[in-house]
Amino acid sequence: MSEKLTIGFLPLVDACLPILAREHGFAEEEGLTLDFLRDVSWATVLDRLLYGHSDAAHMLAPLAIATTLGRNRPPQPLSAPFVLGLNGNAISLRNDLAERIAPGAGLGDPREIGGRLAVEGREWLARGARARFGVVARYSRPSYMLRYWLAACGIRPDRDVDIVTVHPPFVADALASGEIHGACVGEPWNSVCVDRGVGAIVLATAQIWLRGVEKVLALREPVLEDRRPAIEALIRAMRKAGRHFVEPANWEVNAAILARPEYLDGNADLILRSISDRLVLRQGGEPVHYSDFMFQYREAANFPWVSQAEWLYSQMVRWEGLPCSAADAQAAARVFRPDVYRSALKGTGDILPGANSQVEGSLRQLLPATAQQGEMLWAKNGFFDGMVFDPDDIPGYLEKLP
């Protein structure tokens, strides 16, 4: 007997794991039938999840936390037992600005580009102008990565530059029309800007924080409890999809699947760029290989580190100017459910980390780590400015940030 799960998603490359779990039969092997509900805004993906049109959804990790804390709607507890991927976003700038502040051929250095942007930004401010950047949504990692980078380079978001929400398919138009000067967005939308010749990719967000959670599989907490066996089966199916996804021999076929009208309805060649970590940074340029661009499988990438939920909470507090509350931090931490992930994969031989939380930003090289199951190396998880996040002291961390 096959059990049906309906999954909401936005047409982005990092919705790939549940899609490929269905297309390659991994879901079926686990006794699941997956249906998909595609939408064009995160607000609608969220509403459909909250009102039961979908059982689970591809969701921005900070949005799952904001919803649990009642930041955008009256509070509704969500759970994230699986990370759909790390990184995968990039910062694109209008061509003229990119040429001035990021002149090299490859991806630049975040400090150098940020430093030059700060100089340029001050000149603009002196003229009474301000730079504007687009992000996909308020509660999103692109927003927090962009803000983190700007602030660390001496550019205060909301004071020195404006950060506005732009619907990803309109980012290229907004760059072309001059409505924004740059954007931090997921793929394939940076590549679309490059392809249309309206912008250049200057940084990958992985250069700002090497291993940060991007999208999660989110569910309403009561749904997770009611349908626990099916969700654990889905987690196993998505791990199998991840193993398939990172295999170079499968890149082209997976890009073609994702490009189909019912999924991303996009260009398979552009999708292939992010899948293969080979981005074309400027129109007509050669592809640049950056192996950390998207992280969907290796180094236990799908494991929901509680410390990452807490880091996202710290940024929510930082940019909303609200006081840090221990109760909220705890509620945010509870959104990530490593216990469910562990129970789904126990006995499969898959890697399970020995801890649920880590000091983020502390590791600059791969180290062997204790694991509950399998062999694992601690992933490098550095922030570009060398800061370290200890989840046990969020207020202390926030005091140290600019």
Add this chain to the structure above:
Amino acid sequence: MRIAIVDERAARASIIEEGLAQLDGCEIFVLGERKGLLARIEEIAPDIVLIDLGNPSRDVLEEYFAVSRALARPIAMFVDEADDQTIGASIDAGVSAYVVDGLHASRIRAVVDLAVKRFNAFARLQADLAEAKGKLAERETVDRAKRILMDSKGITEPEAYGELRRKAMQSSKRIVEIAEAVVTAHELIGR
């Protein structure tokens, strides 16, 4: 009460507008343009914003409501004990509502219920139209297939229809599917 309808589909927006016009004491504004949307909302200062779930501007609007300095900023409507059914029905119909805090629940319900009815009516119209179009296309295909059989076999129209029907029954398919096959085959090999 000031109501803003954000919908890029002009036909649907006017059907909703017409429905809401029945309510007393309501001023209705239709916003069909993506450009300048936030400036218009700011200017109108609505008590209720209705926006379709398929509208790509929703995240932009949510951001605006979250950071807007306005005192009475609308927030997303949400299931609580009282409004469970109303809001559930609105999401099912494909419309979401943002309301200013403190607005009387019965007034909100009146507006949202009417909007839902109108949304559903519009969806039914669309479905009817699509069905009518489909039927017309099917009839054209069957007519073409009949003509091909009449020309190639020198038979009458009722005989040609009879052949299509017989073949359909034999292979438990619909007549239009057999007709499509005849037309396709004719395009490939006939002339």
